[in-house]
Amino acid sequence: MKKKKILSLLLLSTILVNSFNISYADELSDVETKDKTVSTYEEFSDENEEETLETTIKDEISPTNPTNAKEDLSPNESLYGANVDNSVDEGSVLEDFLNSSNIIKRISGSTRVETAISISKFQNIQADKVIIADARKYADALSGSSLTFGEYPILLVDGSINNSIINEITRLKASEVIILGGKNSISLSVENQLNNIENVEKVTRISGADRFDTSVQISKKTLNNNLIIASGEFFPDALSASILAKNKADLVLTTKNKISNSLLYSLQEFTGNSINLVGGTSTISNDVLNKVKNTTNLNTINRISGSNRFDTSVKVASSVTNNGTVIIASGESFPDALSASTLAQKINAPILLVEKYVIDNSVINYIKNNDITKAIVLGGVNTIAANTMNNIERLILGQDIVNNAKPISLGEYVVINSEQNTYISPDLNSKVVGKFTNNLILKVLEQNDTWAKVNYDTTTGWVEKKYFSNYSPTTFGKVVNKVPYISQLKPVYAPNGCEPTSLLMGLQGKGYTDTGLRAFLDNMPKHSSNPQKGYVGIPYNSVSDKFQTIDPEPLANYGKKYGNVVNIQGATINDIIREIQNGNTVVAYVTLFWNNHVVLITGYDPKADSFYIADPYNHEKAGANRNKSFYYWKNRSTVERLYNYRKFAVVIR
Numbered sequence: 049m050k051k052k053k054i055l056s057l058l059l060l061s062t063i064l065v066n067s068f069n070i071s072y073a074d075e076l077s078d079v080e081t082k083d084k085t086v087s088t089y090e091e092f093s094d095e096n097e098e099e100t101l102e103t104t105i106k107d108e109i110s111p112t113n114p115t116n117a118k119e120d121l122s123p124n125e126s127l128y129g130a131n132v133d134n135s136v137d138e139g140s141v142l143e144d145f146l147n148s149s150n151i152i153k154r155i156s157g158s159t160r161v162e163t164a165i166s167i168s169k170f171q172n173i174q175a176d177k178v179i180i181a182d183a184r185k186y187a188d189a190l191s192g193s194s195l196t197f198g199e200y201p202i203l204l205v206d207g208s209i210n211n212s213i214i215n216e217i218t219r220l221k222a223s224e225v226i227i228l229g230g231k232n233s234i235s236l237s238v239e240n241q242l243n244n245i246e247n248v249e250k251v252t253r254i255s256g257a258d259r260f261d262t263s264v265q266i267s268k269k270t271l272n273n274n275l276i277i278a279s280g281e282f283f284p285d286a287l288s289a290s291i292l293a294k295n296k297a298d299l300v301l302t303t304k305n306k307i308s309n310s311l312l313y314s315l316q317e318f319t320g321n322s323i324n325l326v327g328g329t330s331t332i333s334n335d336v337l338n339k340v341k342n343t344t345n346l347n348t349i350n351r352i353s354g355s356n357r358f359d360t361s362v363k364v365a366s367s368v369t370n371n372g373t374v375i376i377a378s379g380e381s382f383p384d385a386l387s388a389s390t391l392a393q394k395i396n397a398p399i400l401l402v403e404k405y406v407i408d409n410s411v412i413n414y415i416k417n418n419d420i421t422k423a424i425v426l427g428g429v430n431t432i433a434a435n436t437m438n439n440i441e442r443l444i445l446g447q448d449i450v451n452n453a454k455p456i457s458l459g460e461y462v463v464i465n466s467e468q469n470t471y472i473s474p475d476l477n478s479k480v481v482g483k484f485t486n487n488l489i490l491k492v493l494e495q496n497d498t499w500a501k502v503n504y505d506t507t508t509g510w511v512e513k514k515y516f517s518n519y520s521p522t523t524f525g526k527v528v529n530k531v532p533y534i535s536q537l538k539p540v541y542a543p544n545g546c547e548p549t550s551l552l553m554g555l556q557g558k559g560y561t562d563t564g565l566r567a568f569l570d571n572m573p574k575h576s577s578n579p580q581k582g583y584v585g586i587p588y589n590s591v592s593d594k595f596q597t598i599d600p601e602p603l604a605n606y607g608k609k610y611g612n613v614v615n616i617q618g619a620t621i622n623d624i625i626r627e628i629q630n631g632n633t634v635v636a637y638v639t640l641f642w643n644n645h646v647v648l649i650t651g652y653d654p655k656a657d658s659f660y661i662a663d664p665y666n667h668e669k670a671g672a673n674r675n676k677s678f679y680y681w682k683n684r685s686t687v688e689r690l691y692n693y694r695k696f697a698v699v700i701r
């Protein structure tokens with residue numbers, strides 16, 4: 049590719065016209081046919097970058113340089129890659145990490161710009177040159193891997209330059225800043241600011257009509273002879289491919305189905321001995337592969353691809369000699385890894401891609417089957433979760449990984465799918481504070497990526513989220529909790545004793561007591577006039593000048609003498625449904641037939657949206673028979689309407 053680049057003005061006009069006709073409408077989708085992960089970051093359009101190309105063209109085609117061939121230029125004039133030293137900087141944090149017993153290191157910043165600076169500080173004590181690329185789009189920064197040579201850091205600019213970038217360039221004592229991209233990506237204002245930084249003697253801009261042409265223009269400025277071709281429409285493959293630049297290769301970008309004219313002309317003059325095409329047919333078609341092969345007349349064009357972006361990163365890693373260290377980057381979002389190419393080339397560490405929460409099996413097997421001793425993770429916990437980082441370390445140590453799955457996004461209530469201990473904190477080594485039985489509906493109080501703090505009754509604690517599924521009454525299903533029927537009319541006649549009779553049915557249903565109704569009525573708390581303190585009236589009298597009842601609080605307190613009874617006054621009808629589906633019964637104050645009646649709700653059918661009632665008042669005028677049990681289904685709308693008048697309820701758990 050490198051030796052002769054004969055471009056006529058007519059051809060140049062063709063390049064510009066054709067480049068402008070390329071559509072980038074699908075740039076933001078970042079979707080592969082086999083791999084449906086979508087980038088969570090959008091790119092700004094790279095249109096109109098041709099304004100900077102004009103300067104590049106004028107410089108390259110001149111009477112003194114008619115062919116624009118690399119061999120006609122000395123390295124000191126324009127070509128990068130001469131006299132580079134990509135050895136690990138003595139005294140750098142990178143050197144300390146490589147020589148330490150530490151297995152894994154995370155490098156991150158508060159923004160993509162700060163993460164790039166953090167990578168630079170990690171690996172470089174000093175650098176003669178610094179590369180600047182747009183933080184808002186990935187293509188130029190990834191193409192910059194052609195220029196890094198394991199020595200020059202890539203810093204990112206998000207529209208404007210800030211003091212952190214200026215301070216880092218000053219710290220590095222860089223004498224040259226190389227801008228990648230046109231003025232729509234890196235403005236003239238930023239360029240002027242870069243020119244004014246201490247020690248900076250030269251600011252160079254390399255750009256083209258679009259991202260594809262820019263990658264070719266960058267390749268013209270290096271001493272590399274080989275080529276790496278990757279998608280410019282889909283970032284992961286190009287990111288993984290950046291390590292291949294170690295093989296004296298430039299990374300150039302293409303669309304899926306057509307190579308740009310500028311790349312075509314460069315291929316016609318290609319004189320290297322290897323071309324690696326990275327990515328499957330869903331990102332670079334066989335038509336493009338064949339076009340490259342036919343244009344260069346190489347016998348073999350090596351396609352490196354896997355079943356998905358993660359497997360492709362492994363295939364790239366397997367094609368290079370590894371020194372025991374890997375770089376872990378996100379395969380879902382590009383910003384944190386844009387500056388990774390220098391680090392990868394410096395220590396000959398392949399870039400393996402992962403999801404935030406999941407490590408692909410291909411990556412797992414690569415780490416298991418190779419002599420990997422260290423890993424560098426790029427990006428914060430919002431990009432690569434703490435559990436994912438922990439699993440990388442476990443793999444290096446030869447241990448099994450845990451929770452290698454996307455966390456369930458839990459709603460307000462969940463169902464636990466097996467009997468589990470609950471812990472005082474989200475840590476299996478913390479104190480066990482209780483146990484939840486299988487198929488229990490729990491309230492979610494708090495959650496993180498892999499754990500949830502849940503509550504039921506008197507037990508509150510943390511359980512791993514993998515044991516939960518989200519709850520809905522419909523999917524949970526129909527439940528009827530059996531209770532022995534007790535009439536308030538026969539053999540004991542207590543026409544005003546529906547509250548304690550309903551409670552006694554619930555207690556006996558749980559096996560808490562076998563006490564008879566009369567003894568239960570006689571021993572309940574009583575008060576002369578205040579139902580909030582005890583039963584008012586005489587349950588055996590059908591006529592009274594007082595409102596005969598007992599409120600939920602004293603009724604629940606009485607029930608606690610026998611078993612686990614809780615006042616849930618104010619509960620919603622949905623709360624009652626969950627209690628029923630958790631195997632409990634509920635004493636509910638309703639008015640099914642007349643004022644102030646209390647029944648025991650024992651079941652719920654979500655399909656029919658009805659409650660199963662054990663009604664202690666089995667009177668003939670209610671359609672019952674006082675010699676028989678009185679159970680029936682009542683639709684939810686009726687029960688809810690009558691219950692909501694007071695929302696008085698007591699649950700027997």
